[in-house]
Amino acid sequence: MVDILGLYGEALLSFRKKEYDAALEKILAVRDGVCRWPRADLLLAYVYRERRQYLSEIRVLQDCLGSVDVSDIEERKVAADAWSLLGAAYHMLGNARKAVEAFRQSSRWEPSLPKKRRESSNALFAANSVSDYSSEEYQCLYREYRLLVEDMVSYPLRFYHHERLRVGYLSSDFREHPLACFLWALLREHDRAAFCLYCYAGNRGDWMTEKMRAEVEVWREISNNSDEEIAELVRQDEIDILFDLSGHTSDNHLAVMASHPATVQISGLGDVNSTGLESIEYFWADRNCCGEAENPRGYFVETVLHDLRSMICYTPFRNMPEPVAPPCAKNGYITFGCFNNFSKVTDEILLAWAKILQEVPQSRLVLKHRLFDSEEGIGYTLERFRRLGLDASRVEFRGFSREYLKEYADLDIALDTYPYVGFVTTCEALYMGVPVVSLFGKRLGTRFGYGVLKTLGLEEMAAGSYDEYIGKAVAMAGDRELIGMLHGDLRRRMQQSALMDAEAYAKDVEALYQRLWIKAYAARGGFR
Numbered sequence: 259m260v261d262i263l264g265l266y267g268e269a270l271l272s273f274r275k276k277e278y279d280a281a282l283e284k285i286l287a288v289r290d291g292v293c294r295w296p297r298a299d300l301l302l303a304y305v306y307r308e309r310r311q312y313l314s315e316i317r318v319l320q321d322c323l324g325s326v327d328v329s330d331i332e333e334r335k336v337a338a339d340a341w342s343l344l345g346a347a348y349h350m351l352g353n354a355r356k357a358v359e360a361f362r363q364s365s366r367w368e369p370s371l372p373k374k375r376r377e378s379s380n381a382l383f384a385a386n387s388v389s390d391y392s393s394e395e396y397q398c399l400y401r402e403y404r405l406l407v408e409d410m411v412s413y414p415l416r417f418y419h420h421e422r423l424r425v426g427y428l429s430s431d432f433r434e435h436p437l438a439c440f441l442w443a444l445l446r447e448h449d450r451a452a453f454c455l456y457c458y459a460g461n462r463g464d465w466m467t468e469k470m471r472a473e474v475e476v477w478r479e480i481s482n483n484s485d486e487e488i489a490e491l492v493r494q495d496e497i498d499i500l501f502d503l504s505g506h507t508s509d510n511h512l513a514v515m516a517s518h519p520a521t522v523q524i525s526g527l528g529d530v531n532s533t534g535l536e537s538i539e540y541f542w543a544d545r546n547c548c549g550e551a552e553n554p555r556g557y558f559v560e561t562v563l564h565d566l567r568s569m570i571c572y573t574p575f576r577n578m579p580e581p582v583a584p585p586c587a588k589n590g591y592i593t594f595g596c597f598n599n600f601s602k603v604t605d606e607i608l609l610a611w612a613k614i615l616q617e618v619p620q621s622r623l624v625l626k627h628r629l630f631d632s633e634e635g636i637g638y639t640l641e642r643f644r645r646l647g648l649d650a651s652r653v654e655f656r657g658f659s660r661e662y663l664k665e666y667a668d669l670d671i672a673l674d675t676y677p678y679v680g681f682v683t684t685c686e687a688l689y690m691g692v693p694v695v696s697l698f699g700k701r702l703g704t705r706f707g708y709g710v711l712k713t714l715g716l717e718e719m720a721a722g723s724y725d726e727y728i729g730k731a732v733a734m735a736g737d738r739e740l741i742g743m744l745h746g747d748l749r750r751r752m753q754q755s756a757l758m759d760a761e762a763y764a765k766d767v768e769a770l771y772q773r774l775w776i777k778a779y780a781a782r783g784g785f786r
Contacts, residue, residue: 262291266298273305281305296326296336303343310632312347319344331369338368342377345384349601350629351638354387357601362402371406372485375513378403379506386531386678386703389604393556400534400559403506407516407535410489417521417779418496422454425771426497426520428488430460430481430509431528433467434575436682437503440527443571445473447764453771456495458488460511466575485513492519499771502538505529522778525560527570530678530703532558540774544569547702547709557701565770568713568756569706571763572685579663581691584670584738584745592735595624595669595692597662598683600639602675605646606724607697611673612648613728618735623653624668631657666690670741671734676727679707688714689752691745695734696720697727714748714755 269284282305288298299322306315319340326337345360358381365377382399385391418424427444431437448455455474459467460481471477476495480488488511492500500520504510505528515523518537525533526542533541541560548564586592594614596603603625615621629635636655643650656665663686666672672687674680674696680687684707687694696707698720708720719734721727734740752758 262288262295265291266301269301269305273301273308276308278305278308282309294325296322296333296340299325300336300340300343303340307343307347310628311634312350312629312632313634313638315347316344319347328367334367334369338364338373338377340364341367342380345377345380349384349387351635352387352601352603352642354384354601354604357381357384358388358399362399365402365406371409372513375403375406378406379510379512380508382506382531382534383508383529384601386529387602387604389606389677396532396534396557400532403512403534404516404536407513410486410513410516412537413489413493413517413519415518415521415782416496417782418498420454420496420498422452423771423775424454424456424496424498426456426458426492426495426500427503428458428460428492428500428511428514429503429528430511431504431507432457432459432470433461433464435466437528438466438470438575439573439682439685440570441470441503442573442575443760443763444767445470447760448473449764449768450475453768456497458492458511458514460509480511485511486517489514489517489519493517498522498775499524501525501542502533503528505531505533522774524563524774526563530681530706532560534559539778542569543702544709544713546712547705557703562702563770565773566766568763569709570681570685570757571760572689572752572757573760574686574689576663578689579667581745581749582667584741585668586670586738587742591620591622592618592670593622593624593668594618594671594673594731594735595626595666596673596675597626597665597687598675598680600625600627600629602678602680604676605642607676608643608646608648610697610724610728612646614673614731614735615649615652617728617732621652621735623673624656624665625653626656626662626665628658630655663690666692671695671731673731674707677701677704679704681706681710684710685752685757688748691748693719693734693741693744693748695727695731697724698722710757713757714751716751 266288269281272281285302299318303315303318322340327333341360341364345357349357361377361381365374368374456476457474458478458480497520499522502515502525507528515538523538524540525538536559538560541562543562544566545564669692672692672694676697684694698705698708711717711720721730
């Protein structure tokens with residue numbers, strides 16, 4: 259007789275040792291030996307996720323949720339985990355609306371409050387990729403999240419008399435992470451005579467962590483602290499301005515901001531849309547991003563900042579190869595490409611790309627993402643193309659690689675996603691000499707590509723509608739001289755722009771910090 263529990267334990271051990279083939283064999287044997295055991299289904303789903311077999315994962319999760327007994331507290335936890343995995347799988351495959359609903363279900367079934375908050379954040383993050391989400395739908399998600407942080411202690415507003423303004427940065431991404439490219443200028447160039455920086459780091463350290471730590475006065479390790487403990491730590495540090503750098507991205511500590519432990523609170527850089535927290539006064543943007551954005555208060559709870567010339571300062575840390583001549587100069591045809599996270603690729607943007615390929619004879623499209631590391635991922639995407647009536651014969655799928663920057667040499671033109679546009683990816687493409695055609699809307703979260711291009715004086719590469727987006731990509735494809743000029747000049751243009759002027763950017767930001775603090779002081783009282 260098969261020892262089911264023993265075999266399950268062996269499968270779990272293999273999984274934890276990252277021996278996924280062995281784990282798969284053992285957990286399949288467990289499933290063959292029992293009629294119904296949701297926990298075995300859940301472990302199998304985890305194995306499929308690590309093997310990047312997302313369709314198999316979804317099928318197993320659906321089986322799991324169909325057999326779970328939600329009247330049992332332990333199986334409720336299994337259901338919560340299963341819904342969370344399902345949300346992540348749907349998001350990976352580009353079905354953001356289904357992902358949002360799965361994460362909401364996970365939050366409802368999850369008994370742990372911190373995990374409920376995490377799943378609610380996951381839902382809000384996935385919503386960034388839903389093209390037709392209304393402001394009312396966003397506000398509903400915001401209300402759900404606020405209910406989960408109501409128990410956080412709300413500190414009374416206080417002003418402090420410090421010789422230097424204390425600015426705290428809160429994140430779990432003080433590491434080799436896209437955020438580092440935007441944060442470095444603020445840490446490296448800050449005015450040490452006027453500002454004292456505190457970093458509240460919720461991540462394990464790496465080489466980038468050590469570089470950042472060396473630039474600030476106070477570094478707090480918070481990875482083992484609860485949100486309540488972190489909020490109290492911020493309060494004891496008497497922080498004047500607290501900047502949340504995560505929004506609703508993974509491993510965030512937004513609940514800390516719900517306590518309002520600092521005098522002035524800001525969020526941004528790490529996420530593109532509102533936190534939904536009324537305890538955060540401001541959301542980070544700039545005059546170019548804001549532009550003609552329609553009714554940002556409909557989508558934002560915070561006041562959207564628009565003082566800065568550029569909301570970011572880009573610092574490349576990887577070994578960036580030199581830009582090269584566009585491949586069309588040698589092969590005679592145009593290669594479009596997108597290296598953005600494929601979860602951002604909606605059906606609408608796929609249809610736009612298909613139209614571009616149709617109107618540019620012999621052109622190719624390169625798509626790169628870890629989804630394409632597996633045959634299942636490629637197969638699913640091909641089926642998605644067929645469902646939309648698209649021809650994939652001129653599309654090349656590439657999987658994950660550490661040396662992906664070299665592959666920009668294979669692109670003539672990069673195509674941005676929508677509504678969740680590229681940010682670091684856009685900067686990388688431009689720095690590698692590849693022009694980017696970006697689509698923007700009236701929702702602020704769709705306008706960051708436009709803001710980057712406008713800062714560079716290249717707003718003609720940004721489009722306000724799908725038709726214009728297609729037209730601009732096709733027109734650029736027809737101008738080989740322009741493509742060649744941009745490939746040779748974009749890096750220099752970036753280096754000489756506000757996007758990479760670290761000293762000026764830090765001064766602009768610190769002047770803004772001072773204005774925000776003075777405004778709060780003038781509006782709400784004096785020192786106490």
